[in-house]
Amino acid sequence: xxxxxxxxxxxxxxxxxxxxxxxxxxxxxxAVPAPPRRGARVSVASFxxxxxxxxxxxxxxxxxxxxxxxLRAPGGAxxxxxxxxxxxxxFNLTSxxxxxxxxxxxxxxxxxxxxxxxIGPLPSYGRGRELPGGRYISLIHGSGLQDVVITGENGxxxxxGSVWWDMWKKGTLPYTRPHLLELMSSSGIIVSNxxxxxxxxxxxxxxxxxxxxxxxxxxxxxxxxxNTDGIDPDSSSNVCIEDCYISTGDDAVAIKSGWDEYGIAxxxxxxxxTVRRITxxxxxxxxxxxxxxxxxVQNVLAEHLNFFSSGFGIHIKxxxxxGGFIRNITVSDVTLDNVRxxxxxxxxxxxxxxxxxxxxxxxxxxxxxxxxxxxQNIREAGLIKGITNSAFSRICLSNVKLSGGTPVxxxxxxxxxxxxxxxxxxxxxxxxxxxxxxxxTNSL
Numbered sequence: 001x002x003x004x005x006x007x008x009x010x011x012x013x014x015x016x017x018x019x020x021x022x023x024x025x026x027x028x029x030x031a032v033p034a035p036p037r038r039g040a041r042v043s044v045a046s047f048x049x050x051x052x053x054x055x056x057x058x059x060x061x062x063x064x065x066x067x068x069x070x071l072r073a074p075g076g077a078x079x080x081x082x083x084x085x086x087x088x089x090x091f092n093l094t095s096x097x098x099x100x101x102x103x104x105x106x107x108x109x110x111x112x113x114x115x116x117x118x119i120g121p122l123p124s125y126g127r128g129r130e131l132p133g134g135r136y137i138s139l140i141h142g143s144g145l146q147d148v149v150i151t152g153e154n155g156x157x158x159x160x161g162s163v164w165w166d167m168w169k170k171g172t173l174p175y176t177r178p179h180l181l182e183l184m185s186s187s188g189i190i191v192s193n194x195x196x197x198x199x200x201x202x203x204x205x206x207x208x209x210x211x212x213x214x215x216x217x218x219x220x221x222x223x224x225x226x227n228t229d230g231i232d233p234d235s236s237s238n239v240c241i242e243d244c245y246i247s248t249g250d251d252a253v254a255i256k257s258g259w260d261e262y263g264i265a266x267x268x269x270x271x272x273x274t275v276r277r278i279t280x281x282x283x284x285x286x287x288x289x290x291x292x293x294x295x296x297v298q299n300v301l302a303e304h305l306n307f308f309s310s311g312f313g314i315h316i317k318x319x320x321x322x323g324g325f326i327r328n329i330t331v332s333d334v335t336l337d338n339v340r341x342x343x344x345x346x347x348x349x350x351x352x353x354x355x356x357x358x359x360x361x362x363x364x365x366x367x368x369x370x371x372x373x374x375x376q377n378i379r380e381a382g383l384i385k386g387i388t389n390s391a392f393s394r395i396c397l398s399n400v401k402l403s404g405g406t407p408v409x410x411x412x413x414x415x416x417x418x419x420x421x422x423x424x425x426x427x428x429x430x431x432x433x434x435x436x437x438x439x440x441t442n443s444l
Contacts, residue, residue: 026276027240027242027276028213028240028242028274028276029213029215029240029242031211031212031213031238031239031240031274032188032189032190032211032212032213032240034190035075035076035096035098035147035149035188035190036074036075036076037075038073038075038076038077038078038097038098039071039073039074039075039076039077040068040071040073040076040077040078041077041078041080042064042067042068042077042078042079042080043064043079043080043081043082044057044060044061044064044079044080044081044082044086045060045082046064047059047060047061047063047064047067048060048063049061049064049086050084050086051081051082051083051084051085051086051105052084052085053084053085053087053108054087055087056087056088056089056110057086057087057088058088058089058090058091058110060088061079061086061088061091062091062092064079065079065091065092065093065094065097066094068094068097069094069095075096076095076096076097076098076147077096077097077098078097078098078099078100079097079098079099079100080100080102081099081100081101081102081105081107081152081155082102082105083102083103083104083105084104084105084106085106085108086105086106086107086108087108087109087110088107088108088109088110088139089109089110089112089115089116089139090109090116090117090136090137090138090139090140090141090178091139091140091141092141092142092143093140093141093142093145093148093150093183094142094145095145095146095147095148096146096147096148097147097148097149098148098149098150098151099140099148099149099150099151099152100151100152101151101152101153101154101155101156101157101194102152102153102155103152103153103154103155104155105152105153105155105156106155106156106157106158107139107140107155107156107157107158108158108160109139109158109159109160109161109180109200110160111160111163113136113163113164113167116136116137116178117136117137118134118135118136118137118175119134119135119136119137120134120135121133121134121135122184122207122258123262123266124207124208124234124235124257124258124259124262124263124266124268124294124295125258125259125262125263125292125353126259126260126261126262126353126354127262127353127354128175128176129176129201129259130168130173130175130176130177130201130227131173131174131175131176132354133175134175134176135175135176135177135178136175136176136177136178136200137178137182138178138179138180138181138182138205139157139159139178139179139180139181140157140180140181140182141181141182141183141184142182142183142184142186143183143184143185143186144184144185144186145183145186145187145189146186146187146188147188148183148186148188148189148190149189149190149191149192150181150190150191150192150194151190151191151192151193151194152193152194153193154193154194154195154218155194155195156194156195156196156197157180157181157194157195157196157197158197158198159178159180159196159197159198159199159200159203160198161198161199161200161201161221161225161228162198162225164177164178164200164201165200165225165226168226168227169226176201177200177201177227178200178201179199179200179201179202179203179204179205180196180199180200180202180203180204181196181203181204181205182205182206182207183205183206183207183209183212184207184208184209185207185208185209186206186208186209187209187210187211187212188211189206189209189211189212189213190212190213190214191204191212191213191214191215191217192213192214192215192216192217193216193217194217194218195217195218195219195220196217196218196219196220196230197219197220197221198220198221198222198225198228199221199228199248201227201228201229202227202228202229202232202250203219203221203228203229203230203231203232203248204217204219204230204231204232205232205234206233206234206236206239207234207235207236208234208235208236208268209233209236209237209239210236210237210238211237211238212233212236212238212239212240213239213240213242214231214239214240214241214242214244215240215241215242215243215244216242216243216244217231217244218244218245218246219231219244219245219246219247219248219252219280220247220248221247221248221249222249223247223248223249223281223282223283224249224283225248225249226249226250227249227250228248228249228250229248229250229251229252229254230244230246230248230250230251230252230253230280230282231244231246231252231253231254232251232253232254232255232256233255233256233270233273234255234256234257234258234270234292235256235257235258235263235266235268235269235270235295236270236273237269237270237271237272237273238271238272238273239270239272239273239274240273240274240276241253241273241274241275241276241278242274242275242276242277242278243276243277243278244277244278244279244280245278245279245280246278246279246280246282247280247281247282248280248282249282249283249284250282250283250284251282251284251285251286251287251288251315252278252280252281252282252285252286252287252288252307253275253278253286253287253288253302254285254288254289254290255270255273255288255289255290255293255297255300256270256290256292256293256297257269257270257292257293257294257295257296257297257324258292258293258294258295258324259292259294259352259353260294260321260322260323260352260353260357260358260361261294261323261353261356261357261358261361262294262353263292263293263294263295263322263323263324264294264295264323264324264358264361266295267295268295269295269296269297269298269324269325270293270295270296270297270298270300271296271297271298271299271300272299273299273300273301274300274301274302275287275300275301275302275303275305276301276302276303276304277304277305278302278304278305278306278307279305279306279307280306280307280308280310281307281308281309281310282307282310282311283310283311284310284311284312284315285310285311285312285313285314285315286305286307286310286312286313286314286336286339287302287305287307287313287314287315287331287334288312288314288315288316288317289315289316289317289326289329290315290316290317290318290322290326290349290350291317291318291319291322291349291350292322292350293318293322293324293325293326293363294322294323294324294361295324296324296325296326296327297324297325297326297327297329298325298326298327298328298329299328300328300329300330301330301332302329302330302331302332303330303331303332303333303334304332304333305331305333305334305335306334306335307334307335307336307337307339308336308337308338308339309337309338309339310336310338310339310340311339311340311341312339312340312341312342312343312344313334313336313339313341313342313343313373313375314331314334314342314343314344314370314373315341315343315344315345315346316329316344316345316346316365316368317344317345317346317347317349317350318346318347318349318350318363318365319347319348319349319350319352319363320347320348320359320361320362320363320387321352321357321358321359321361322350322361322363323358323361323362323363324363324364325363325364325365325366326363326364326365326366326368327364327365327366327367327368328367329367329368329369330368330369330371331368331369331370331371331373332369332370332371332372333371333372334372334373334374334375335373335374335375336373336374336375336376336378336402337375337376337377338376338377339375339377339378339379340378340379340380341378341379341380341381341382341383342373342375342378342380342381342382342400342402343370343373343381343382343383343384343397343400344382344383344384345365345368345382345383345384345385345386345392345395345416346383346384346385347363347365347385347386347387347390347392347415348385348387362387362389362390363387363390364390365386365390365392365393366392366393366394367393367394367443368392368394368395368396368418369396369398369440369443369444370395370396370397370398370400371396371397371398371399371400371444372398372399372400373399373400373401373402374401375401375402375403376403376404377403377404377405378402378403378404378408379404379408379409380408380409381402381408381409381410381411381425382402382411382412383411383412383413384411384412384413384414384416384428384430384431385412385413385414385415385416386414386415386416387415388415390415391415391416391417392415392416392417392418393416393417393418394417394418394439394443395416395417395418395419395431396418396419396420396421396439396440396443396444397418397419397420397421397423397427397431397440398420398421398422398423398440398444399421399422399423400420400422400423400424401422401423401424402424402425403424407425408425410425410426410428411423411425411426411427411428411431412428413427413428413429413430413431414430416430416431417430417431417433418430418431418439418440419431419432419433419437419438419439419440419441420432420437420440421437421440421441421444
């Protein structure tokens with residue numbers, strides 16, 4: 001597969017430098033305090049590993065992690081990955097550990113797909129996201145962990161995803177593809193200063209987690225790579241995502257909380273999430289909520305976002321049968337360039353796990369504020385389409401200015417109430433009522 005030149009990253013750095021000084025000073029990284037100094041350090045090379053790009057190091061990583069678990073060192077231990085290319089199959093992490101990638105270190109996934117272990121479906125999904133049954137375990141995985149740091153000197157975690165993408169395109173996948181990093185039912189997680197590249201499926205997936213910080217990471221995949229979402233917090237709380245560059249084949253950041261009847265039954269929302277200073281590009285959305293939101297999504301702040309050459313700037317999406325709720329979402333200070341839709345809030349997006357979903361389980365979408373959005377080279381202002389028997393309510397657009405080389409196609413709205421202030425092109429009539437404008441004024 002052809003490699004990408006660094007020009008996208010250089011553009012990202014230039015765009016990031018243009019973000020407001022006020023935004024650059026704010027941080028949510030205190031969601032996870034810096035861990036104590038690790039009491040021990042081990043190298044994967046000391047457990048029979050070889051960074052030659054040919055030796056399979058799955059056993060070496062497993063032995064190194066097991067050693068950390070046995071050490072019980074004060075403050076935990078660090079697993080050091082030296083410069084080199086460390087080919088490996090999936091491996092698990094343990095609590096109170098740091099996975100540190102040195103400059104020039106690459107953890108590279110094996111493309112021997114039959115050797116990847118299977119694990120059960122997530123209970124809030126009921127089956128693999130792509131296919132019934134189990135799913136392939138992520139390259140780096142952990143469950144029920146405390147105090148885990150994945151960091152380094154901008155080393156790379158390379159999923160070599162092309163073989164998985166080809167199976168997806170040919171319809172020969174036996175099970176749902178693996179993520180690059182998935183941490184389940186864990187807390188006290190920090191991911192920073194790492195490059196994630198060419199994931200088989202979603203890149204970074206904290207699910208059923210709390211107190212998570214993801215900052216200063218780069219996520220890369222070709223725009224034609226299927227479902228390579230950047231960062232997907234899922235049924236997780238107190239999450240901070242900051243200062244990242246993401247260019248992938250699907251949503252850059254997507255907040256989720258379970259799928260139809262399984263997510264409703266599991267009932268764990270995603271809440272108290274901050275997304276700040278994200279720059280990137282995607283054929284789909286820069287910032288998304290959904291479409292799997294059956295456990296609910298609430299109390300989200302996304303600000304100082306910069307997206308270019310993308311399908312949607314902001315996409316909030318759900319569907320009949322999802323149930324759950326999307327409420328108290330604020331998206332602010334967004335810059336868009338060469339984006340098809342500035343904004344979409346829709347109630348008819350996403351498929352269903354099976355035919356057992358409850359068609360009467362209507363999602364509630366309420367109290368969404370989109371403000372201070374500037375867009376150029378925009379083709380369509382946006383679509384806000386609620387559900388006939390569950391209209392989207394208290395939607396506020398404020399200071400949203402979208403322009404294009406040709407006149408921007410106008411807003412389209414259906415089954416929605418709310419207000420609009422200083423919006424160009426002119427907002428749809430559903431958002432221009434006196435009561436809606438009053439709500440919008442009071443909410444800012």
